[in-house]
Amino acid sequence: MYPFKYHKAATVRGAVALMKKAEEPKLLAGGQTLIPTMKQRLASPKNLIDLAGCGLAGIEQKGRTLLIGAMTTHAEVAASAVVQQALPALASLASHIGDPHVRHRGTIGGSVANNDPAADYPAALLALGATVHTNKRKIAADEFFAGMFSTALEEDEIITRIALPIPGKAGYVKFPNPASRYALVGVFVAKKGRSVRVAVTGAGSGGVFRHAAMEDALSKRFNAKALDGITTPAADMNGDIHASPDYRAHLVGVIAKRAVAAAA
Incomplete structure (x- = not known):
């Protein structure tokens, strides 16, 4: 793994500020894709900005919509009584991602932002007609996914939460x-x-x-x-x-x- 500087942001605004001034920055969510690629020397960012302290985790239901914070782990989605009641298909999906280690570290926001062509969450967002909230705007799932490992996110844009309509x-x-x-x-x-x-x-x-x-x-x-x-x-x-x-x-x-x- 190449040398890099580690930064732990306290707010989304602070993370964006770090991204703008740091040389070759990368955001760190769960790290389940980024860390392995760095170990294999397929990625070599000079600055890592950890989002764990930005208060982006959490699950709540508002009316017929589930709101899930970007830093909410797969294990938290799977175990959530709110998700299990409102959208059991999503809880089941989360419970079958990777292994227990991956589920307790990986995050829904990191998975969606990475848009791996074999990841589970993109299918859920697209089928549910979800909306991706960022620090700058709201992006409909139909417009968010732009091909393998590609999304509509801009360089200084961070996913904050995801709104998922609850279907019948x-x-x-x-x-x-x-x-x-x-x-x-x-x-x-x-x-x-x-x-x-x-x-x-x-x-x-x-x-x-x-x-x-x-x-x-x-x-x-x-x-x-x-x-x-x-x-x-x-x-x-x-x-x-x-x-x-x-x-x-x-x-x-x-x-x-x-x-x-x-x-x-």
Whole structure:
């Protein structure tokens, strides 16, 4: 690991000020991606700015919306009675991220900001029509995710919390890599009124995406059988040593049906 200077910010404003004056800064949330890449010398920031002291953790429900602070850990989301009652699919999602060590250090804000193409939270945000709050603005999930490891965040922008509308029904199922627990394919389905949103993670060559054909079918009939005959183009899928594009395309259909069944 390369030498670096460590800074612990006390406020979001202080963290932004440090980012503006520090040379080659990086924000540190849970560190579950950044620290390993630094150890492998794939990243070498000269200044690390820790957000742990900025008061960004916490979960509350306001009306039909869940508000989750950016520094809230996966374990806290999974164990929250508020989340379990209002949106059990999200609590279940959080409980299956990585292993206990990852869940107790990794944060929802860090995961969303990193936008790993196999991460779980991006599918939840996209399917739920969530809003990402930053120190500067509010960004709709449909506009936030911009491809693999890319988001709409600007250089001096920090996620402060995430607002997730509570749907009538929701379900998330993934086919995990047995070692990392990342999703080879994960599908989050959310139904609110007659509207249904379906988001797929782990499979798309451009990262998380919505499945329009499945949304149309499920909006007419919210049943796993409504997805019969709907295919996903393999040309749009990611391929690696774990799964080919064709296999991932097949899994999208299988996992989507399981997610609908879980929601229903």
